[in-house]
Amino acid sequence: MLSQVQCVPSSLCCSFLSQLVFTRLLSENSRPQPSNGASRDTEVFFHGPVHLCTAGVRAAFVLSTQFSQSGQPKDYALPNASWSQGMLNLYNEFVEKSKDGTWKRIPSYRHSSDSRGKESYFLQFLEGEKMSKDTRLFLRSLDEEGLGFEYVMFLNPSEKRMVTVYQPGPYLEGHPGFAHGGSTAAIIDSTIGGCAIFVAGRVMTANLSIDFKNPIPLGSVVLVDGKVNRMEGRKVFLSCQVWSADGQTLHAEATALFIQLDSLSRR
Numbered sequence: 001m002l003s004q005v006q007c008v009p010s011s012l013c014c015s016f017l018s019q020l021v022f023t024r025l026l027s028e029n030s031r032p033q034p035s036n037g038a039s040r041d042t043e044v045f046f047h048g049p050v051h052l053c054t055a056g057v058r059a060a061f062v063l064s065t066q067f068s069q070s071g072q073p074k075d076y077a078l079p080n081a082s083w084s085q086g087m088l089n090l091y092n093e094f095v096e097k098s099k100d101g102t103w104k105r106i107p108s109y110r111h112s113s114d115s116r117g118k119e120s121y122f123l124q125f126l127e128g129e130k131m132s133k134d135t136r137l138f139l140r141s142l143d144e145e146g147l148g149f150e151y152v153m154f155l156n157p158s159e160k161r162m163v164t165v166y167q168p169g170p171y172l173e174g175h176p177g178f179a180h181g182g183s184t185a186a187i188i189d190s191t192i193g194g195c196a197i198f199v200a201g202r203v204m205t206a207n208l209s210i211d212f213k214n215p216i217p218l219g220s221v222v223l224v225d226g227k228v229n230r231m232e233g234r235k236v237f238l239s240c241q242v243w244s245a246d247g248q249t250l251h252a253e254a255t256a257l258f259i260q261l262d263s264l265s266r267r
């Protein structure tokens with residue numbers, strides 16, 4: 001938070017701070033709440049005093065949240081003000097588990113090209129590809145924290161398993177107060193996709209089959225737990241379960257087939 005403030009020109013600081021206040025207000029309201037809570041969040045965002053902020057302030061805010069103080073692309077798989085206590089608890093649990101190397105936190109950027117030149121499991125996927133600076137990764141496409149996909153992935157290489165700690169925000173609404181099934185499919189696809197990339201390099205989803213068991217409340221925290229079950233030639237078979245943070249509710253179960261590619265350039 002401090003580094004964000006320091007990146008903003010001082011003349012914009014007052015308005016920027018008010019933006020921060022309301023972003024924080026929004027995120028406070030995004031904490032786990034009754035099923036109709038999400039529409040209240042949306043209303044606060046659109047009709048509250050944030051509306052008064054100028055485009056310049058918004059641009060400064062956006063810039064300040066996309067780059068770290070060093071000018072390097074921002075790693076979004078780190079705590080921000082929108083993360084609920086439940087999200088922080090699970091994040092800290094996996095950070096603790098990562099200390100002996102069993103698990104590894106996967107950095108996450110807004111653009112594919114941001115991963116270049118960094119330690120990344122996905123460099124092998126990116127190597128040699130032409131990438132545009134104009135694109136944005138789907139799950140990192142919103143500017144404000146907490147509105148869409150808030151998540152951090154942890155890889156367990158020996159188990160060929162990826163776990164995503166995930167908090168869906170109010171812009172992912174399907175039925176009132178609950179995450180849209182397509183957003184759940186996206187986080188599942190990305191979780192097992194990351195796992196498949198780690199095991200098999202360049203892959204694409206050929207098939208994804210999901211049983212939606214219980215709706216996911218917006219602002220709640222879930223664990224997306226995926227793993228590679230087996231490989232047959234170019235075919236990578238995976239499964240995934242989405243659990244509530246307390247492990248009491250199974251939200252979704254999925255199986256998937258990813259196909260190993262020789263090259264993406266032929267597409």
Ligand SMILES: CCCCCCCCCC(=O)SCCNC(=O)CCNC(=O)[C@H](O)C(C)(C)COP(=O)(O)OP(=O)(O)OC[C@H]1O[C@@H](n2cnc3c(N)ncnc32)[C@H](O)[C@@H]1OP(=O)(O)O
Nearest residue numbers: 106153189190193194204205206207233234235257259261
């Ligand atoms: C940390 C963040 C990580 C981010 C990860 C992001 C993950 C995002 C992943 C995606 O969302 S990818 C986007 C969605 N997927 C696509 O757009 C893929 C579109 N489909 C294709 O491009 C091609 O169909 C595909 C690459 C999947 C396969 O084409 P190929 O020509 O390479 O394979 P081919 O058709 O020869 O099939 C190879 C084998 O797979 C089998 N196969 C292919 N598609 C299948 C299918 N749908 N169901 C069952 N089997 C299938 C096929 O029968 C065959 O089996 P055998 O080897 O036993 O003969």
